[in-house]
Amino acid sequence: MPFTYQYPRPAVCVDCVVFGVPRPPSRRGRRRIPGLSVLLIRRLREPFAGRYALPGGFVEIDEPLEAAARRELVEETGITPVQLLPVGMYGDPGRDPRGRTISAVFRAVVWKQEHPPTAGDDADAAAWFPLRRLPALAFDHDLIVRETWQSLRRAVRGGPCGAELLPSEFEAETLAWVYRAMLGRWVEADKLLAQLQRYGLIRQAAGGQKDAAVGRYRWNPASYRKQEKLGFDGLGLGL
Amino acid sequence: MPFTYQYPRPAVCVDCVVFGVPRPPSRRGRRRIPGLSVLLIRRLREPFAGRYALPGGFVEIDEPLEAAARRELVEETGITPVQLLPVGMYGDPGRDPRGRTISAVFRAVVWKQEHPPTAGDDADAAAWFPLRRLPALAFDHDLIVRETWQSLRRAVRGGPCGAELLPSEFEAETLAWVYRAMLGRWVEADKLLAQLQRYGLIRQAAGGQKDAAVGRYRWNPASYRKQEKLGFDGLGLGL
Missing domain, CATH: 1.10.10 (Arc Repressor Mutant, subunit A)
Structure with a gap:
């Protein structure tokens, strides 16, 4: 059943930037800077089939944005973070070869080892990648990862954080x-x-x-x- | 000419929270806390006809989000700020009686007296209102104003600001x-x-x-x- 509107409408999707913190090693090993990882999926379908991308997908018509992000993340990677925070909206015309697509981006931080990904739905692989050595990503996801890490660092420097990772x-x-x-x-x-x-x-x-x-x-x-x-x-x- | 899609799509719009700073008075008068104002328009059409709301409107299919915010602001109020910063997106189902509408919100700060509003387009009035005494607003715009002021204060406390208002x-x-x-x-x-x-x-x-x-x-x-x-x-x- 097709849906018809008087004016053209963009498609709206969500994308998740999930950062993984490695488990702290023995006391001696702690005197270094741990490397952050990013959760990626390999796209099963066009556009960008075979390319890695952020987990995400289209928002259902009756679904809040955060709920959509959470659902897509579970469907594609099996991972559910405690907290998903809104980061921004990416909507430049031309960012998606299928047509105008506007994406609401969310970020999360989890313990990497406690969240082993399992690929599902539109993904034929899901894995953690070192933030400093990411493969070339689909769409404008390179830019999204870069800016979302910036937003994480700004948040860490500007307010409380870490309670989503540490017990009381x-x-x-x-x-x-x-x-x-x-x-x-x-x-x-x-x-x-x-x-x-x-x-x-x-x-x-x-x-x-x-x-x-x-x-x-x-x-x-x-x-x-x-x-x-x-x-x-x-x-x-x-x- | 209607536009048809396989799945239902939300409408995407932009809204602008423009804060107005009053001009500093004579030296003696400066020993007080100046009140911030917010730029509002009175809606000419349903839904919420006659109610005050943030300036904004629907995004054109080939238009970047910030460009849409700037265009709607000029069309409805005559005002063009130097800088429009993205704040977030509001997309809860039910926030718009016409159906699912997702809004990208931008904020700006300007000198109030240098930007007298002139109503146009979908607005039959455009005016500055004291932030502390706003009328009840259309849609979820009360929430948007509250959270956007929070985001402005967080930005002021967490990084440089003011260069958009002051000369070199x-x-x-x-x-x-x-x-x-x-x-x-x-x-x-x-x-x-x-x-x-x-x-x-x-x-x-x-x-x-x-x-x-x-x-x-x-x-x-x-x-x-x-x-x-x-x-x-x-x-x-x-x-």
Whole structure:
């Protein structure tokens, strides 16, 4: 049954940029910057059949955008992240050879090893790829990955994050590991802890060790939720 | 001529949240928090005829999203801002009584007095309204305004801003005025200047006064562009 409209309409789809953080190794191995991975699928159908792409697909007519992203991600990779955050909209004419297609993009961060992908639906393969060595992607997905990583780093620098990966009580070194992975650069654990404590985001867990960097901490959910809305007071002005 | 598709398609539109900053008054009058305004139009047609709404409309099939936002804004209000930034997409089923409509939302900040609106196209009125006393809006535009103001404040706290409003050389007090308006709260000019100088975003203009708060400053475009991408180092870690 065809659907008819008075004016031409773009197709609307969703795409997911899922970043994978590797599991922290033994204590000694933690003195490095962990590499982030990106979840990709190999396209079974044209256009770009055989090419890797972000998991995604068309939005159902009665489906909220986030629900569509979650559904496509499960159908194509078997993976369900805790949190999918809206990143932006990609709608340049010409980005899809089938015609005008506008994509709502979402991002997530998960523990890589806890989410082994299994290909399904429109994908004949689904796998983690190192962010720094991605294959050439279908559509404008190279641009989407680049800009979404930028948005992740901006979010990490500008507000609370990490609660979707860590349990309510966690080791200081694990938190620093997650930050290093998301930012792609070295972060000193003791400085990070001091700053997050200053913002009231974490506090030392009962019976913790004296050495802050190897101690155990807990999130402060009230501060976390509050600062998630407006971000840090980046100018140190009490703004 | 009707357009026919195999599956039903949502309509895609754009909406603009344009914030207006009042012109700074005489020096004495500057010791207060200026109120931000929002640009609204009164809808000429159903749905929500007679109700106020954000300027916006449907995207042409061959038109980039930002171009559509700019075009609708000019058609309905006569206003063209320097900069339109993407904010997000609103696509919940049920947000538009005509059927599924997905909106890409953009924001801008302009000097209110330099942009007097003139109603046109689908609008029979266009006017500035105080952000704190908006009328009940059409569709989910109340939510969009609230969340877009949140996104503006997050941007102000997390990275450089204001260059779209100020000339290359400006008075310290004018910069502080703009910050107060965008954040809706008091900001001390001398603290703000010190922090922005620390981030290398501004420098004192040649021949400036000794008193930092009343002196003249210039943007540093290189730092500005660089920090615009990734935001401030909000944790003070050199991240």
